[in-house]
Amino acid sequence: MFVLSKFSDLVRIEPSKFSKSTEEALEDEINAKYANKVVQDVGLCLCLFDILEVGDGLIRHGDGSAYINTVFRLIVFRPFVGEVLVGWISSCSEEGIRVRMDFFDDIFIPKGNLFEGCIFVPSEQAWVWRTEHDLYLDTNEKIRFKVEQEIFTDQSPQGPKNILAEEGNNGDENAQQQMLLQGGSVQNIAPPYSLVVSCQTYGMGLVTWWD
Secondary structure, eight states: OEEEEEEEEEEEEOGGGTTSOHHHHHHHHHHHHHTTEEETTTEEEEEEEEEEEEEEEEEOTTTOOEEEEEEEEEEEEOOOTTOEEEEEEEEEETTEEEEEOSSOOOEEEEGGGBOTTEEEETTTTEEEEOSSSOEEEOTTOEEEEEEEEEEEOOOOOOOHHHHHHHHTTTTSHHHHHHHHHTTSOTTSOOOSEEEEEEBOSTTOEEHHHHO
């Protein structure tokens, strides 16, 4: 679920931070820039793990800040396909179930990835697994699931032509998953990083079912 990723960056230290040690100032700036941010094709960065190399600081004319080439490692949330995770149900709809974790909530279980025999009950806003006894998948219940797919979405600024082209590709499977993660509207921007997961094998589903 968590990996260490190596980065190299030119870190800017403002003059107001010169009273701190170099390592402390670098740590603050790196966490401010990367913590809780998604890096394309890397994952969700959580915090700094360690600093590997620190170059000489250079001060630019007219700026006053120090710029330091720094090599460091970050703790990154990047579960692998097939990994089993635990979270909580955020909401249920006819399309499937949205799931959240303590620090990440762009997780979606499409209806096709639920147990065979599951049906959606609109009056309850919940999914029910029809077995010998009805087993409910309710909001705020703790759920175990398996990662099936990860989706990275480039959120670089785009021109009008690119936006129209993307909206024309809404039939694409990834685009549909992104729409569902955002409530099903093409007007919403897809999250930079999201997971499509399943809940249809032994041990999956509500944690209380298997206790």
